[in-house]
Amino acid sequence: MMGRTYGTRLPGMPTEPLPGKLVVIEGADGSGRTTEVALLKTHLEVEGHAVVDTGLRRSDLVSAEIDRAKQGHTLGATTLALLYAVDFADQLENKIIPALSAGSTVLADRYIYTLMARAIARGASREWARELYGFALRPDLVVFLEARPEILLHRSISKYGSLDYWESGMDLSLSRDLFESFFLYQDRLSREFDWMAGEYGFRRVDANRTIEQVHADVQRLVAPLYGHERPGARSASRPRRRRLTPPSPRAASE
Amino acid sequence: MRDAPARPHGFPGRLLVFEGLDGSGKSTQAALLGKWLQSRGHRVFFTEWNSSQLVSSTIRRGKKKGLLTPTTFSLLHAVDFADRFDRQILPPLRAGYLVVCDRYAFTAFARDAARGCDPAWVRTIYSFAPRPDRVFYFRVPVAMTLKRKLASRLKISYYEAGMDLGLSDDLPESYARFQSRLQREYDRLAVADRFTVVDATRTVEAIQAELRENLRPMLENFPTVARLMHDG
Numbered sequence: 001m002m003g004r005t006y007g008t009r010l011p012g013m014p015t016e017p018l019p020g021k022l023v024v025i026e027g028a029d030g031s032g033r034t035t036e037v038a039l040l041k042t043h044l045e046v047e048g049h050a051v052v053d054t055g056l057r058r059s060d061l062v063s064a065e066i067d068r069a070k071q072g073h074t075l076g077a078t079t080l081a082l083l084y085a086v087d088f089a090d091q092l093e094n095k096i097i098p099a100l101s102a103g104s105t106v107l108a109d110r111y112i113y114t115l116m117a118r119a120i121a122r123g124a125s126r127e128w129a130r131e132l133y134g135f136a137l138r139p140d141l142v143v144f145l146e147a148r149p150e151i152l153l154h155r156s157i158s159k160y161g162s163l164d165y166w167e168s169g170m171d172l173s174l175s176r177d178l179f180e181s182f183f184l185y186q187d188r189l190s191r192e193f194d195w196m197a198g199e200y201g202f203r204r205v206d207a208n209r210t211i212e213q214v215h216a217d218v219q220r221l222v223a224p225l226y227g228h229e230r231p232g233a234r235s236a237s238r239p240r241r242r243r244l245t246p247p248s249p250r251a252a253s254e
Numbered sequence: 255m256r257d258a259p260a261r262p263h264g265f266p267g268r269l270l271v272f273e274g275l276d277g278s279g280k281s282t283q284a285a286l287l288g289k290w291l292q293s294r295g296h297r298v299f300f301t302e303w304n305s306s307q308l309v310s311s312t313i314r315r316g317k318k319k320g321l322l323t324p325t326t327f328s329l330l331h332a333v334d335f336a337d338r339f340d341r342q343i344l345p346p347l348r349a350g351y352l353v354v355c356d357r358y359a360f361t362a363f364a365r366d367a368a369r370g371c372d373p374a375w376v377r378t379i380y381s382f383a384p385r386p387d388r389v390f391y392f393r394v395p396v397a398m399t400l401k402r403k404l405a406s407r408l409k410i411s412y413y414e415a416g417m418d419l420g421l422s423d424d425l426p427e428s429y430a431r432f433q434s435r436l437q438r439e440y441d442r443l444a445v446a447d448r449f450t451v452v453d454a455t456r457t458v459e460a461i462q463a464e465l466r467e468n469l470r471p472m473l474e475n476f477p478t479v480a481r482l483m484h485d486g
Contacts, residue, residue: 062330
């Protein structure tokens with residue numbers, strides 16, 4: 001990957017291109033995101049690529065504060081957005097960049113886009129959110145799993161037995177009713193994701209379908225990133241893969 | 255957005271900010287000024303940098319273990335300031351208090367820039383913080399702050415000395431170099447953000463007299479508690 005960011009560069013960040021690939025899977029809770037991340041990881045490993053998976057809120061630095069803040073429900077929107085940004089920056093610097101430098105594929109179960117959508121849904125401006133996360137590396141691919149709210153609702157209920165407080169945006173006081181709040185909140189989020197899909201070049205995948213169908217689409221989107229680098233590829237049947245430049249539209253435009 | 259905090263707050267209170275290097279005497283002056291303001295019958299609220307409970311333990315732990323990079327260091331302080339702003343600065347400001355801040359967002363601008371963060375990015379992060387009504391910048395030679403620091407026998411901390419930047423292996427030497435960098439940043443901000451520069455090499459009394467004189471016009475029409483009760 002080129003190692004470019006969306007805006008500002010972090011002090012101490014490597015300036016040369018990074019040999020690894022950054023693949024992001026975005027989508028609401030219930031879009032099948034986590035299932036797809038697991039399938040894709042296995043697929044890439046079978047193909048011979050080293051994969052490091054990462055998600056939101058998994059760093060040691062502030063995860064305790066985030067949990068505590070969520071329990072208390074007392075933080076302001078800006079404070080919470082910044083707290084998530086600390087967590088993301090910590091992972092970017094200590095996990096994602098080192099893995100990319102070592103040539104691994106980093107598979108991210110959500111990235112800055114979810115954090116931005118949540119912050120904006122809670123009153124932050126798009127401009128502020130975009131600049132705040134300007135230090136994030138531009139991924140090689142962002143897959144956006146899109147599912148209808150009714151599907152999300154159904155999967156959410158069958159998974160948790162109920163609706164999640166945060167995924168329903170109950171802290172926003174959109175409605176006292178959990179069910180209604182869920183729809184209002186998901187609507188806000190999807191508006192932001194729509195905007196970002198254009199702004200950041202997401203590849204949309206229809207996630208209303210079966211796991212197998214979704215996975216087949218994602219595999220097709222990921223394949224061009226590796227081009228000739230597949231240890232398991234049969235070169236005779238895939239002459240295109242001998243090209244030195246990966247034939248991805250992103251690589252061509254940069 | 256990049257010239258934040260340019261936005262005036264528009265609330266009935268007043269926001270008075272004290273900035274300057276450690277050991278410049280600003281905390282002493284802020285406390286004295288508070289006494290005077292209260293004696294005149296004003297409602298006064300004090301707040302200090304790094305006084306919110308939210309992430310102070312993380313900042314301490316992160317500092318101790320060397321877990322922080324310039325970016326996470328910067329963002330953690332922004333979290334802390336945002337929380338402090340929501341809880342301690344905004345409510346009294348809206349309620350018509352004189353809010354005295356021992357350090358404000360400018361401390362972050364100076365420190366983060368000295369650590370190599372992009373100044374425009376830092377300003378954007380803090381764009382929720384409105385422009386204060388007055389920023390007093392306590393300016394002293396770095397050598398004098400170091401002398402005060404050593405005389406007080408307070409330990410110079412690792413980050414205060416900017417040891418994370420590898421400027422020097424010697425603590426006092428690193429401290430002097432880092433503080434000089436901070437001063438250069440403050441001097442730049444003083445122009446850009448229209449600070450009231452206070453020559454802090456003078457006596458406590460002389461400086462305090464200057465501050466009071468400076469604020470007199472602003473306070474002339476600012477309601478005291480007695481007047482508020484009477485009018486209400």
